[in-house]
Amino acid sequence: MTEPLVGSGASRGLGTTARREGDTWILNGQKKWIGNSTFGDLTIIWARDVADNQVKGFIVENKTPGFKVEKIQHKMALRVVQNGLITLEDCKVPEENRLQNDSTFRDTARVLRMTRGFVAWEAVGCQMGAYENALLYAQQREQFGKPIASFQLVQDLLVKMVGNITACQCMVMRLSQLQDQGRLADEHASLAKAFCTVKMRETVGFARELLGANGILLDYNVGRFVADSEAIYSYEGTREMNTLIVGRAVSGFSAFI
Template sequence: MPVLAADSVFGFDPYDFAGTHLTEAARTTLHKLQRTLESDIHPLLADAWESATMPSGVLDALVPLDLMHPEGVESSEADSSMFAGFRNFVLARTDVSVATLYNAQSGLFRTAVRLGGSPEQAAELDPRVTSFDLRGAFCLTEPDHGSDIAGGMATRAQRRGGEWVLDGAKMWIGGAATADVLAVFARDTDDGQVRAFLVPRDAAGVRTETIHGKVSLRPMQNFRVLLEGVRVPESARLQGVNGWRDVSRILGAMRSDVAWIATGLQAGALDAAVAYVREREQFGRPIGGFQLVQEKLARMLGNLTASLGTVVQLSARQDAGEHRDENSALAKMWTALRARETAALAREVLGGNGILLEHGAARFFADAEAVYSYEGTHEINALIVGRALTGQSAFA
């Protein structure tokens, strides 16, 4: 038995970040999650990838676990960035599409409601969000505006008495077709400021179109959302979003979620690589005994451990009340870059078999490309960090 063994839940964690930063109750909850992932969800993944569909059994298995308010975990910890981070880590270690699906509700949509809504709206809606009684999708990116969405947002909201009329299009919206409401960001035609609205998916003028042909996150279906003369009442507007500064605050909180997913992806890739090299034989012995293979595995573990240290400290600072854009941007930029390298090394040590779904590394290899780009590209996050370092904005 190797001296450095993988924990059944947290993978290879040589510095015991999980044991240091989670209570026993939280670890027990995540152990239960891991058992569910192994028994009910992992067997579905290869077919889900081939068919580019998300099996209903995924949320059927996850929702009853009540992972946003788990039994026995104090509410202060359940609502912490640290617990949410390790939850995303465990999900992504099994599959990034599964983690993205769950985080679309627990991270993107819930954060939009909690940070973008008034205190009254957040208090009313959050219990419905955490129970999945109200399912939502986060609609920010547009067909012609991704990295430049702050200044280029083309979706418009026009105030007409006690209601708003929305026109425009959104792109890459995860889970839009199964959401009850869409959290749509649009530019107010009166003052040019960005607002946010909870739009019923079945409202007149709303149309969704599936995006086909993806090579990453294949089970996680993404959509174009088209809005033509969609009318919503003022009560549907998230009262805490009154400009891009408010949207930026929401995005800053979300980047930590993605950094944790990028870290969990590395754990899954390392799992796949280590399992393979222990069994695969060439030249009469397991390839895990070859020097060049061990060097790659060591680099993978180094990337994973450095990423874990980064996201753990980021969440610790956020839980202490320190939310800085440059910190979350740095974490997302760094962990996604390392995820790209780690997943590529995993595929590499598997040789030709690294492109087969049955060995696991292929999914992480492809999904690393999506994680590298979503929730802020490498370049955009680098500019946020660079602005903090120099005091000079290099944004166009």
């Protein structure tokens, strides 16, 4: 979905175009940040049909002539995932590779609903990882002749982390129950994504603080969770975008501009 010049505004401004010629679609444009596109066989490309101006989805084989991927370098977060900058130059895709049940951006939003729920779960996992490492450290690290876990203010950090994690776990559990019941709405997924990622950032910050200087070293893992939280916080819709979706649902007014 995302492009170098279009992130949050994808619903209105996708620059990648699809032009139909008989049973072939011709795609042109660029996509940025596309996960694992550097080695995947297939990529889903969302492009604007020049005929009706609607967003449509296409399954593109990465070996198609005119499809080029460049690995994005110098990421400080989620380094385990490769992200690609894709360039499409007269890339030809057969009509049978068009997602047949996707003909407007509203259909595309169904995918985002699922992926946002998934990222809310990721935010829970990231917090749990940071907490588990911080707890272990607190139990082993000694200052003033005692494990730092025995100090009241260190326990305060641990308890704040447990509180955030428990609240987020309950929320994503409820999210999945709604999904199982076929009742998951956009605003549910957006609320969970926004809430859990805000809490995640706070939790990993507490964990980092608890480790003192060692909190910035990769060797103690917490630093890695701190870095990864920054990517998780921004993708699948920033906090602002997800807040606008929930705000529209609760107030009845769209504040999107």
